[in-house]
Amino acid sequence: MIKIELRRLNDAFHMEARNEAGNTVQMDSSPEAGGSNLGMRPMQMLLAAMGGCSSIDVVSILKKQRQDLKDIQITITGEREKDATPSLYTEVHAHFKLFGDIDQDKAEKAVSLSVEKYCSVAKTLEKTAKITYSLEVIR
Structure with missing residues (x-):
């Protein structure tokens, strides 16, 4: 089973995903949708x-x-x-x-x-x- 954990980094949509090895990637939404472009969509x-x-x-x-x-x-x-x-x-x-x-x-x-x-x-x-x-x- 693959396990990914996400945590919210701000009060909008900036998120960090972490795998079991501790590797991370950041995601966000566009400014038009309320995000800040701080990560990939x-x-x-x-x-x-x-x-x-x-x-x-x-x-x-x-x-x-x-x-x-x-x-x-x-x-x-x-x-x-x-x-x-x-x-x-x-x-x-x-x-x-x-x-x-x-x-x-x-x-x-x-x-x-x-x-x-x-x-x-x-x-x-x-x-x-x-x-x-x-x-x-x-x-």
């Missing part, structure tokens, strides 16, 4: 979680393929339902930048395996959103 955290999940997969797969990955950067964008409550993601796109001496076919295989098969966050999001991805290898 929960729906932004969901996109960040997909990026983190996919990056772990891709790094692991490329290591197993003995590829010389020097760095990885992922940009994730999401579109949410307009004028809906709750406002779910309908489209999510992840763009992967892989730095190093990496075979293009192996990079494409690693990214597709992550997004389409292994990343639990992407698999969760795909229930309401169309998930797309692109990649570039930068040598």
